[in-house]
Amino acid sequence: MLSAKAAELVRATLPVVGAELETITARFYDTMFAERPELLDGLFNRGNQRNGEQRKALAGAFAAFAGALVADPGRRPDELLARIAHKHTAVGVTDDQYVIVHKYLFGAIAEVLGDALTPDVAAAWDEVYWLMAGALIAMESRLYAEAGARDGKTWRTWRVVERREETPDTVSLVLSPLGDGPVPPARPGQYVSVRVTMPDGVRQVRQYTLSGHGRDGHRSITVKRVRDGEVSSLLHATVKEGDELTLSAPFGDVALEDGDAPLVLVSAGIGCTPIAAMLRHLADTGSRRRVLVLHADRSRADHALRADMERHTDALPAGERVFWYETPSDGDRAGLMDLEGVEIPEGAVVYMCGPVAFMRAARTGLIAAGVAPRDIHYEVFGPDLWLAAA
Incomplete structure (x- = not known):
């Protein structure tokens, strides 16, 4: 070449x-x-x-x-x-x-x-x-x-049909498509771009993982308000039920693949959004795969989509979950995620999302537990600065 x-x-x-x-x-x-x-x-x-x-x-x-x-x-x-x-x-x-x-x-x-x-x-x-x-x-x-698009034109208008306050700084928006055209398919773990007009008239685009999508055509995004984040702050402050948002078609190369291999789904903080989508898909399709869900957060109150993750994991015949909280409640595992004592299934395929430092540490622990590096897939929010681990 x-x-x-x-x-x-x-x-x-x-x-x-x-x-x-x-x-x-x-x-x-x-x-x-x-x-x-x-x-x-x-x-x-x-x-x-x-x-x-x-x-x-x-x-x-x-x-x-x-x-x-x-x-x-x-x-x-x-x-x-x-x-x-x-x-x-x-x-x-x-x-x-x-x-x-x-x-x-x-x-x-x-x-x-x-x-x-x-x-x-x-x-x-x-x-x-x-x-x-x-x-x-x-x-x-x-x-x-x-995606059924030409010349980069993947944008479509969606209406907010429900707004759910997940935590003090995290909100889920349930969206319904407007218009009669077909809705591009979404794979569990993919994201969409949301395009909004800022107060100064400049349009800005941000990516948010689809935290859920159902057979009724509805999709949801879960947005954490980021410090100094102009788009996330705008969405939190202004978007209400009945409003319209402009979304792209779904994209993203880290999406759940079909198969029989055991799954380990690893996340921290708002990195739980693709994991929640994968869990919902597995529960909705009646998957019998062994699924181990590992999540770390500051506290139960800060853990967005916790109820969804618990419900969908518990619906799986071979589902298991372990959560760590820096400020634990009774019965919680305390501190940062520590894989010591956690049985990682042999031949597991891993999907993970969270801060880069967290994923580096988790990846090291998973490899030490016998997971093949080629079987560890990760998603980074924002520009991907983790090229060495790709």
């Missing part, structure tokens, strides 16, 4: 480019948004721009892709990109936007590297970019087709 000459030049310059990638991506975003501010309206998350997470994620993804190409120039490492493709389709990225990104990204590379960016080196990295962009465009085209 990568030409021999390009592979040699990328291998030689990867340490230099890698060392400057965060500076390059910062310059890229600053210049692009200064000249194309419309891209912040309904596409990019300006919160992640402010805190730098999106910049780190782009730098990490580009470096990881380049490193994989150099390690095996004859194979394009598409598996690294599946998660990015799902994130892109969830916000409606289109093919022409890769041309825009290329212009500003390579302008930033030239500014930061200066004379070190010779024409040959620039051409080699150009190959890397278009291999990565080409793979993403192909993946996103397939995802849009599966």
